[in-house]
Amino acid sequence: MNKDLAKKLAPGHSACAGCAFPSIVRTILGEATTPVVISNATGCLEVTSTIYPYTAWNVPYIHSAFENAAATISGVERAYLAARKKGKIKKKIKFVVFGGDGGTYDIGLQALSGALERGHNFLYIVYDNGGYMNTGNQRSSATPYGAGTETTPIGEESSGKVELRKNLMGIVAAHNISYVAQANIANMADLKMKAKKALAVDGPSFLTVFSPCTNNWKFPTSQYVAIAKLATETNFWPLYEIENGKYKLNWEPKMPKPVADFLKTQGRFKHLFSEKNKPVLAQVQKIVNEEFARIAGLCEI
């Protein structure tokens, strides 16, 4: 066991072999300079890391319900401020929330919005695996267009999800918070830089991190880094940050690869490569191009 890495999230958790989020959590928390308190929405991370009587967390950690991770941390933060005022706690503490896309894009959205608006001192991290993976891959509003899931099954009439991904970055940025960023575990230096910036903010900050799911995206367990890398190289998952309202693109491929390179690595998009679904594949490429152009247009040159 690597003692340095295991300081905050130890092994012994039961995440699938080849899951991306343990290393996302360790990388982000590794950048913390003060003690942290963690609140975690229901989801894969919570389910796999806290199986009674063991907990993989070696930091103060609260599991809340699916919808209120941000509300829970709000309460903890206010209790901390009160205790500090009375002189009961002297040290500086950073509050951190982890949620999956289900607990953030869909179920926890109003709690998140409330906490952002009240301006609590916390960092919210969403590990985005595009679905409700822990219950067997139901679609969420973060599931990409064309993906086959349990609730958007592939068949004669259906070629996967027909809606676009929700623009959560835009929604969060609309709360006028000082730091919002989108990162990818495959670009670790970029993720570390963003985690550092986000943890340094005195107030709310937000990170979206790409988290490939071996089980439900249907790819071999060894591939999460390679697939995450392809997502950014094809512009499917651009790396950008919004600092005090200013957009900045952190990396742009000189020659973006076709999005098919990313899609063909995963079983959930397998149907897009049939003759019948050619228009759907073209539509995916169009959506990716338009979304990237929209973000690039918002960024300063």
Place this chain on the structure above:
Amino acid sequence: MEKGAIIKHDLKKAPKTGSWRYMKPEVDKEKCIGCGTCVSFCPDACIEMKKHKDDKRDKADVDYEFCKGCGVCAQVCPVRAILMKKN
């Protein structure tokens, strides 16, 4: 049962998740350049850089108690010094 709702982290109670494994990573210490790429991508934090013989740079070393055999380390290794073998 513990009193209250607080559970303390205790590694002794950890399930040895390595028992899931059916593939096993083996590090070729002669080939390993000691870059440490595999360390941070390992989902189970079970790779450590350790001194190997008289080599100047520390080499990757796998702890099999928690290694689930996913093969991420072998995939990210820039010099293919890690091979997956049947357990």
